[in-house]
Amino acid sequence: MKRTILIYSLAIAAAALVLQWIEYQYTVRVFSTEIYIGLIALLFTSLGVWVGYKLTHRSAAAPFERNAQALEYLGITEREIEVLELLAEGRSNKEIGEELFVSPNTVKTHLAHLYDKLDVSRRTQAIQKARSLNILP
Amino acid sequence: MKRTILIYSLAIAAAALVLQWIEYQYTVRVFSTEIYIGLIALLFTSLGVWVGYKLTHRSAAAPFERNAQALEYLGITEREIEVLELLAEGRSNKEIGEELFVSPNTVKTHLAHLYDKLDVSRRTQAIQKARSLNILP
DNA sequence: GGCAGAATCATCCGTTCGGGTGATGCGCGC
DNA sequence: GCGCGCATCACCCGAACGGATGATTCTGCC
Numbered sequence: 001m002k003r004t005i006l007i008y009s010l011a012i013a014a015a016a017l018v019l020q021w022i023e024y025q026y027t028v029r030v031f032s033t034e035i036y037i038g039l040i041a042l043l044f045t046s047l048g049v050w051v052g053y054k055l056t057h058r059s060a061a062a063p064f065e066r067n068a069q070a071l072e073y074l075g076i077t078e079r080e081i082e083v084l085e086l087l088a089e090g091r092s093n094k095e096i097g098e099e100l101f102v103s104p105n106t107v108k109t110h111l112a113h114l115y116d117k118l119d120v121s122r123r124t125q126a127i128q129k130a131r132s133l134n135i136l137p
Numbered sequence: 138m139k140r141t142i143l144i145y146s147l148a149i150a151a152a153a154l155v156l157q158w159i160e161y162q163y164t165v166r167v168f169s170t171e172i173y174i175g176l177i178a179l180l181f182t183s184l185g186v187w188v189g190y191k192l193t194h195r196s197a198a199a200p201f202e203r204n205a206q207a208l209e210y211l212g213i214t215e216r217e218i219e220v221l222e223l224l225a226e227g228r229s230n231k232e233i234g235e236e237l238f239v240s241p242n243t244v245k246t247h248l249a250h251l252y253d254k255l256d257v258s259r260r261t262q263a264i265q266k267a268r269s270l271n272i273l274p
Numbered sequence: 275g276g277c278a279g280a281a282t283c284a285t286c287c288g289t290t291c292g293g294g295t296g297a298t299g300c301g302c303g304c
Numbered sequence: 305g306c307g308c309g310c311a312t313c314a315c316c317c318g319a320a321c322g323g324a325t326g327a328t329t330c331t332g333c334c
Contacts, residue, residue: 090257090262090263090265091261124227124228124260126227127264
């Protein structure tokens, strides 16, 4: 992150130097100071928009970090998470069982434990709750 | 939106005028052009960051804009959306019926239509698909 | 006036889920 | 070695859900 800021700072400095050079070229020309200032303003405003976009979208586009504290606190196991993820994808118990190479009965057991730990009673509620706890994206 | 852009443009123009005035004050002073340019760059970059932040976060922090095109295209009705929203909150058909003052049978009918339009066969799939279509937040 | 789409409700039937209970095996720690 | 937690599986039962079909009412549109 500090490296990123450094790079952006250097880029801005470089742009400033370029602008300064351009200034020396153009002050002897016919353009008025207003136009000159406007161009600088426009360019650096665009630069700022770009920088701001990069900065804000770096955190917004994060690959989603699972809330480990919640999992720890609720005592949710690895296997239960796998079931939960497939659950959120809209699979049936049978399909989940096939995906994880276990019987639907086992899936039911995992789900029952999940319902217990999440304090819900339906799969749709489990999805909603898990999402609100940042256990699911 | 157009009004917003206009306001920002005017703000930038005003800032440019201010800067120009400052320039006339300072060119007779001791400061070198490098410092002057640097200040302009810094100020307008900050302005750009602010504008960019406002622009991106206006859409990101919006109360969620429903994908009207998808609804139109799929032919999903107002009532079906209401059912869909309660569905995503994990309610049962009976609870949804009570919430909307209709019988569970009616809810079932609406859901059947939704499954048809969303091309799914389970409520969890409906939630997932609706979310991916930006019909649900 | 009639037609199309919507919202409402119902019944039947089969599948899926959820709750409860019990059982087995495996690994880990005291 | 014994207990504990985890994962696995099974059975039962009742509730919830999904699919299909049909009916009624109302509204908007041609």
